[in-house]
Amino acid sequence: MMVTTTNTIEGRRVAEYIGITHGCAVMGSNLFRDFFAGIRDVVGGRVASYETVLADAKTAALDDLIARAKTMGADAVIGVSFDHDSIGGDSKTILMVSATGTAVRLG
Secondary structure, three states: EEEOOOOOOOOOOEEEEEEEEEEEEEEOOHHHHHHHHHHHHHOOOHHHHHHHHHHHHHHHHHHHHHHHHHOOOOOEEEEEEEEEEEEOOOOOEEEEEEEEEEEEEEE
16 A cells, blocks of 8 residues: 555556545553653653654554555555644643545556
8 A cells, every 4th residue: 555645646646535544543651661751851862762652653553544544445545644642631641643644546
């Protein structure tokens, strides 16, 4: 399945716009990750553990989007975009990533 953030695929023609497809992933954090992230917040620097969770969530959301597009009969998804948010009250320890795009059939 071809997936792109652009609205066209070079050298291919969109034969049919099937509809909007989406995928999402909600990933929890843990006490140790939060503790070390708090230290990094004070001393500065990248928080690799959160970067890993974010990357995993993006992959899961994209996999979900592709699975939904396949059930719609699509052979490509164009215009894909990601949205990120943290949920969970004051602690914000749950990360949500959603991916949306347009499922299409190519000609």
